[in-house]
Amino acid sequence: MAPSSFFLFLFTFTFSSLILTTLSRTTLLSDPSTTTLDVADSLSQAHDVISFDPKTLEPLDLQEAQEAPLNSSSVSPLITLQLHPRESISNSHHSDYKSLVLSRLARDSARVNSLNIKLQLALQGVDRADLEPMQTSEIRPEALSTPVTSGISLGSGEYFTRVGVGSPARQFYMVLDTGSDVNWLQCQPCTDCYQQSDPVFNPTGSSTFRQLTCDAPQCAALHVSACRNDKCLYQVAYGDGSYTVGDFVSETMSFGSAIKTVALGCGHDNEGLFVGAAGLLGLGGGTLSLPSQVKATSISYCLVNRDSSASSTLEFNSPAPGDSVIAPLLKNRKVDTFYYVGLTGFSVGGRPVSIPPSIFQMDEAGNGGIIVDSGTAITRLQTAAYNGLRDAFKRLTPDLPSAANFALFDTCYNLAGRTSVRVPTVSFLFSGGKSLALPAKNYLIPVDKSGTFCFAFAPTSSALSIIGNVQQQGTRVSYDIANNRVGFSPNKC
Numbered sequence: 001m002a003p004s005s006f007f008l009f010l011f012t013f014t015f016s017s018l019i020l021t022t023l024s025r026t027t028l029l030s031d032p033s034t035t036t037l038d039v040a041d042s043l044s045q046a047h048d049v050i051s052f053d054p055k056t057l058e059p060l061d062l063q064e065a066q067e068a069p070l071n072s073s074s075v076s077p078l079i080t081l082q083l084h085p086r087e088s089i090s091n092s093h094h095s096d097y098k099s100l101v102l103s104r105l106a107r108d109s110a111r112v113n114s115l116n117i118k119l120q121l122a123l124q125g126v127d128r129a130d131l132e133p134m135q136t137s138e139i140r141p142e143a144l145s146t147p148v149t150s151g152i153s154l155g156s157g158e159y160f161t162r163v164g165v166g167s168p169a170r171q172f173y174m175v176l177d178t179g180s181d182v183n184w185l186q187c188q189p190c191t192d193c194y195q196q197s198d199p200v201f202n203p204t205g206s207s208t209f210r211q212l213t214c215d216a217p218q219c220a221a222l223h224v225s226a227c228r229n230d231k232c233l234y235q236v237a238y239g240d241g242s243y244t245v246g247d248f249v250s251e252t253m254s255f256g257s258a259i260k261t262v263a264l265g266c267g268h269d270n271e272g273l274f275v276g277a278a279g280l281l282g283l284g285g286g287t288l289s290l291p292s293q294v295k296a297t298s299i300s301y302c303l304v305n306r307d308s309s310a311s312s313t314l315e316f317n318s319p320a321p322g323d324s325v326i327a328p329l330l331k332n333r334k335v336d337t338f339y340y341v342g343l344t345g346f347s348v349g350g351r352p353v354s355i356p357p358s359i360f361q362m363d364e365a366g367n368g369g370i371i372v373d374s375g376t377a378i379t380r381l382q383t384a385a386y387n388g389l390r391d392a393f394k395r396l397t398p399d400l401p402s403a404a405n406f407a408l409f410d411t412c413y414n415l416a417g418r419t420s421v422r423v424p425t426v427s428f429l430f431s432g433g434k435s436l437a438l439p440a441k442n443y444l445i446p447v448d449k450s451g452t453f454c455f456a457f458a459p460t461s462s463a464l465s466i467i468g469n470v471q472q473q474g475t476r477v478s479y480d481i482a483n484n485r486v487g488f489s490p491n492k493c
Contacts, residue, residue: 032350032425032437033349033350033351033424033425034349034422034423034424034425035422035424035437035439035440036420036421036422036423036440037420037422037423037440037441037444037453038419038420038441039418039419039420039421039451039453040419042307042441042445042446042453043449045305045307045308046097046307046448047097048307048309049100049306076296076316077258077317078315078316078317078318079255079258079294079296079315079316080256080313080315080316081161081163081255081314081315082313083159083160083176083302083303083311083312083313083314084159084160084161084311085158085159085160085304085305085306085307085309085310085311086158086159086160086306096448096449097448097449098447101406101446101447101448104158104306104377105377105378108376108377108378108468109408111179111375111376112376112380112460112462112466115179115338115371115464116464118335118337119338119366119464122332122335123366123367158374158375158469159176159374159469160173160174160175160277161174161281161314163255163281164253165185165201165206165252165253165254166206166208166251166252167206167207167208168206169252169254169259170198170201170205171198172185172198172201172277172279173196173198173277173278174277174279174280174281175279175280175281175375176280176281176283176301176374177280177283177284178284178339178374178375179284179338179371179373179374179376180280180282180284180289180337181282181285181286181287181288181289181292181337182222182234182264182280182282182288183262183263183264183265183280183281183282183288183289183290183293184234184236184244184246184264184265184266184279185264185265185267185278185280186200186201186244186267186278187200187201187202187203187247187266188200188201188204190268190269191268191269192269192270192271193269193270194270194271194272195276196276196278197276197278198278201266201278203249203251203266206251206252208251208261209249209250210249211231211232211247211249212231212232212247212248212249212250213230213231214227214230214231216248216263218232218248218250218288219248221286221287221288222234222248222288224236225248231247232247232248233245233246233247233248234246234247234265236265242271242272243269243270243271243272244267244270245270246266246267246269246270247266247268248264248265248266249263249264249265250262250263250264251264251266253290255316262293262294263288263293264279265279267279283299283374284339285331285481286336286337287336291316296316296317296481297481297482298316298317298318298319298478298479298480298481298482299316299478299479299481300315300318300320300477300478300479300487301314301315301476301477302474302476302477302492302493303374303472303473303475303493304473304474304493305441305473305474306377306473310493312493313493318478319478320476320478320480320485320489321476321487321489323489324476324478324488324489325434325435325436325488325489326430326432326434326486326487327342327343327430327431327432327434327485328341328430328432328484328485328486329341329342329481329485329486330342330362330369330484331484332362332366332369333366335366339371339479339486340362340369340370341371341372341467341486342430342431342432343360343428343429343430343431343465343467344357344360344429344430344431345357345385345429346385346388346389346392346427346428347426347435348392348396348424348425348426348427349392349396349424349425350425351392352429353389353392355384355385355388355389356384359382360385367464368463368465369464369465370464370465370466370467371464371465371466371467372466372467372477372486373466373467373468373469374472374477375469376466376468377468377469378456378458378468378470379456379458379466379468379471380457380458380462380464380465380466380468381458381459381460381465382459382460382462382463383460383461385465386457386458386459387459389426393411393424393426396423396424397413397424400413400415400423401413401414402414403452403453406447406452406454407447408458409447409454409455409456409458411454411455412447412453412454412455413444413452413454414451415451415452415453416450416451416452417451418451423440423444425437428488436475436488436490438471439474441473441474442456442470442472442473442474443455443456443470443471444456445470456470474490474493475488475489475490475491475492476489476492476493
């Protein structure tokens, strides 16, 4: 072959190879069946959260809630509150990221157990306790009946907001919880109060504080209550042994310029893993929840990554973003707290996973189904559904080096030394043929600083499945209460 012909051949071959490589790369990056996990960024956040100092945050008193009309004809004003992850207000003093993750998973398991206890009590018809009148002035949990009536361990509350209570309003950190209804905060005088970030609320300093009587409809709506000297008393107990007991009262809550009068617990005896918050805002679907009491037509939130110091918003009466993936919002006739969603299955790598849709359906007795919950971290699926999802993911990741199991995770990978990896896309499939593709960071999460990442789903022996907040991070979740729909809109924090 002549030299000129050889060089022409070499140039043509090299140029063609370059074109093919570029096309292949472009096709890979635009392929919706795969997505990129930014390993370096996830590990960087894992490192930063351990050394993060909540004292460096801007004081949340300066980050006021806002109230504005949605439009000139709206009767329900838009109320917006700042939303912060747990580590933003609580320095948990963990020595390394692995111990922080283990602590989170332990709290998460306690919460899931509590949600299941709440559901089982409701299905068994345990609505109220057969209560004896109190004879002592000291409020103790032993004086009330002991059934567990709410859904969580407050130690697993991962997101907080700042609201005003009383007149004049005092600002308090409150845990947000879509898995319970009763709003409450610690009150003076304290028989037994845990340590919180703010001074304990003093009812004597508020001109709008009112004790609810035993015949008040709000008192009748409590699952566990008692009466003493015509004062309504409440108890909320949680599955890990935490509880709050005290007076059930009415008081004003301030959300920026919006001031609402709500029924809430004034807790004089409170014990458990409450992480510095003054109390809890119940965002469930029951009559005593905050959305129900302020007559909200919708609630929405966007949960930032728990390893981030960033914040987002909790909104009442805001419309779902136009690009939302809409799914039906279902109700359980036996328990009105939980937000059930019409899920039919999953896809991995663009292919539906072989899971019977009946696994996610609720039967006539109220068993089964899947709920969306802000306080549960890791999505729990019935074992058959989990196995199908996990096996489909593992089949499409044969080149990723495996790592040992970690706590409740049985599918982990060693990604040490890698900047990013391409992985199959995991998507939720909802009724009506709608699908929601998850970012890779919402299902492959670091469990240490060394590069171990685990598939962030877990099996449960319970009939109830739960979509947790790891899968919700970075997505605006909008509960359209008026129209029984829930919307998911990525990147709307």
